[in-house]
Amino acid sequence: xxxxxxxxxxxxxxxxxxxxxxxxxxxxxxxxxxxxxxxxxxxxxxxxxxxxxxxxxxxxxxxxxxxxxxxxxxxxxxxxxxxxxxxxxxxxxxxxxxxxxxxxxxxxxxxxxxxxxxxxxxxxxxxxxxxxxxxxxxxxxxxxxxxxxxxxxxxxxxxxxxxxxxxxxxxxxxxxxxxxxxxxxxxxxxxxxxxxxxxxxxxxxxxxxxxxxxxxxxxxxxx
Numbered sequence: 001x002x003x004x005x006x007x008x009x010x011x012x013x014x015x016x017x018x019x020x021x022x023x024x025x026x027x028x029x030x031x032x033x034x035x036x037x038x039x040x041x042x043x044x045x046x047x048x049x050x051x052x053x054x055x056x057x058x059x060x061x062x063x064x065x066x067x068x069x070x071x072x073x074x075x076x077x078x079x080x081x082x083x084x085x086x087x088x089x090x091x092x093x094x095x096x097x098x099x100x101x102x103x104x105x106x107x108x109x110x111x112x113x114x115x116x117x118x119x120x121x122x123x124x125x126x127x128x129x130x131x132x133x134x135x136x137x138x139x140x141x142x143x144x145x146x147x148x149x150x151x152x153x154x155x156x157x158x159x160x161x162x163x164x165x166x167x168x169x170x171x172x173x174x175x176x177x178x179x180x181x182x183x184x185x186x187x188x189x190x191x192x193x194x195x196x197x198x199x200x201x202x203x204x205x206x207x208x209x210x211x212x213x214x215x216x217x218x219x220x221x222x223x
Contacts, residue, residue, distance in 0.1 A: 043067065044117065046116055046120055047069060048071075048115060049113040049114035050065065050086075050112055051063055051065055051153055052064045054092070054095075054106065055106070055107060056100060056102070058100040060097055060099035060100065070121070071086070071120065073085060073123055073124065075123050078140065079121070083150075084151075086109075087109055087151055089107045090108055111153040112148060112152045112153070113152070115152075115159050115218060118164075118215060118216070119218075120213065120214075120216075123140065123213070139207060139209045140209075140211055142214055144204075146216050147160055148161060160219045161219065162216060162217055162219050163206075163214065164184050164216065164217045165215040166181065166204065166211055166214055167211075168181065168210040168211060168212060170210050180195075190203065
């Protein structure tokens with residue numbers, strides 16, 4: 001039993017928690033991810049709406065909206081610190097302002113506009129250097145819950161997400177890659193999945209140098 005079965009265990013456990021999804025969508029969600037990617041169900045469950053504001057020192061600005069499946073984040077001490085990277089202004093090197101024609105003064109920042117039911121966070125575990133891809137083994141602390149409200153354009157009341165699963169990555173670049181996972185099953189028990197070996201956990205790991213994907217689900221989708 002490999003990664004596909006781990007995904008199946010997670011998806012089934014997670015989907016059963018999403019009371020808003022109707023029976024037809026539940027059946028759709030058990031199909032392969034390739035069949036889901038263009039379906040309204042996957043957009044409704046996984047895709048947030050993020051508003052990107054781009055501005056120049058000359059005063060020109062414009063906004064765009066994107067709908068990513070995953071939120072890619074650099075690794076800091078905590079997941080909250082990593083999330084701050086979304087809203088922090090970032091300089092766009094080489095970006096030319098269409099109004100003044102200059103570069104070097106263009107910045108961007110992102111904010112959530114619509115919350116997904118399931119928040120999928122991908123931690124950046126590699127970087128590029130002149131010698132090739134370099135793995136990043138920085139430890140990060142992530143909680144059982146995550147409040148998404150501080151990262152919104154117009155912060156709503158608390159949007160609390162609960163950790164449902166973590167995928168761990170070990171290996172060096174593209175050599176000897178291996179994925180394992182900890183999953184909160186529908187029975188409320190955390191389990192560690194490593195190929196065909198599945199173990200019951202007393203509590204999930206919340207501080208790791210190998211955490212790669214974090215799956216959080218909205219605690220109250222109807223609110």
